[in-house]
Amino acid sequence: MNRRHALRTLSALPLLAAVPWRSAWSNGYPTTVAALRTAREVEMRVHYRYTAFGQKARQEGYLGIAYLFAAFGSAEFIHAGNFGRILARLNVEVAPIQRPEFQVGTTRENLLVAANGEADSVENFYPRLLERIAHEGHDDAMTAVRFAWETEKQHRDKIRQIQRWSPAFFEQVATEIDRRSGQYFVCQVCGNTVNVVPTPRCPVCKTASTHFRHIEPPT
Numbered sequence: 001m002n003r004r005h006a007l008r009t010l011s012a013l014p015l016l017a018a019v020p021w022r023s024a025w026s027n028g029y030p031t032t033v034a035a036l037r038t039a040r041e042v043e044m045r046v047h048y049r050y051t052a053f054g055q056k057a058r059q060e061g062y063l064g065i066a067y068l069f070a071a072f073g074s075a076e077f078i079h080a081g082n083f084g085r086i087l088a089r090l091n092v093e094v095a096p097i098q099r100p101e102f103q104v105g106t107t108r109e110n111l112l113v114a115a116n117g118e119a120d121s122v123e124n125f126y127p128r129l130l131e132r133i134a135h136e137g138h139d140d141a142m143t144a145v146r147f148a149w150e151t152e153k154q155h156r157d158k159i160r161q162i163q164r165w166s167p168a169f170f171e172q173v174a175t176e177i178d179r180r181s182g183q184y185f186v187c188q189v190c191g192n193t194v195n196v197v198p199t200p201r202c203p204v205c206k207t208a209s210t211h212f213r214h215i216e217p218p219t
């Protein structure tokens with residue numbers, strides 16, 4: 001399920017919310033619960049996808065892009081974890097999400113898939129999700145969605161930087177990224193993905209910069 005498909009699923013929510021005998025719906029936040037479940041699943045799928053894209057980039061010798069996918073994948077994992085924790089607090093069973101089947105293309109193709117996915121999540125998935133859950137007023141859920149939304153904007157912009165030079169100069173760009181990727185750090189609270197740790201606080205979630213974790217570059 002990609003983010004666009006997930007949105008279509010979410011549009012059926014008012015119908016589901018009207019079913020009174022489902023325990024998950026009886027906590028006062030039926031729309032929020034359904035939205036977070038979908039978002040958690042989507043984030044985990046993207047996490048798995050980026051992990052595979054990173055491995056592919058490594059095989060193809062693009063270590064800088066492999067590193068980027070590792071960092072992005074780790075941010076998506078944090079978003080899924082945030083959604084899962086809120087669901088658990090709402091007494092919703094949080095089952096592990098298995099790695100789904102998906103296509104892994106060449107690194108150039110994978111970057112395009114990632115760029116489209118990030119753009120869709122920034123422009124459609126997260127703003128609509130937020131709109132949908134706003135009336136239930138679950139503050140933590142709305143905050144977690146905003147964190148994910150902000151992070152996806154960073155991811156989208158970073159990939160666009162790369163694509164601006166592709167496909168004509170893909171080899172040169174990929175090599176250039178390898179040369180000057182620097183390091184990646186991911187905020188463990190919100191998923192903020194940066195090359196230099198901002199101080200004294202994470203600008204997205206406002207927690208202390210000590211929450212940033214260095215992502216190990218692939219070797």
Ligand SMILES: [Fe+2]
Pocket residue numbers: 072076118151152155
């Ligand atoms: Fe992302």
Ligand SMILES: [Fe+2]
Pocket residue numbers: 187188189190191192202203204205206207
């Ligand atoms: Fe943060």
